[in-house]
Amino acid sequence: MEYHPGRLIISSEDVARLFAAAWRAWRSLHRRLSSIRRVAPPIPARFGYYRRLYAEMTSRELIAARALLEQGQIRAAGALAGVALELHLKHIAAAHQVSVRQRATIVQVQEALRAAGVLHVQHGKLLKRLTRMRNQCVHARPEPPSRALVERLIAGVEELRHTLR
8 A cells, every 4th residue: 555645545456455354354253253153052151151251350350450559550540440340230230130221330330229129228338438439539639549548449349249249
């Protein structure tokens, strides 16, 4: 491909190369999708897979948050702990078949879980505290979040992961 001011010149060889690359990518994706469709396990087994996947994703986010905290990236560590909290809440909603929008906020998921009777009073209070801590890390505020606040946020998310299933 050559670029001249105001126009792009593509030779037939370039077109053939781009088409071949697109064709290989499509075939690879098609093979993967067709193999998934052929051996798709029944719904209960798949749910166990997603449960493990969510648990692994949440634990990875918390490990990364701890690593960021050790490096002194306090605000980023708090934001990542907030991501882990949101992942866990959406997983709980899916596990209890509570419908929430895909882009629902932590508060919206919490309200849906409370309406479905999944959350206890202790969980609601803990979630309010954790949400406040997360918001202090994510949103621009005059005072930056403290290291102790982010440590409490990470510990609270872990506590919630072990008590709310």
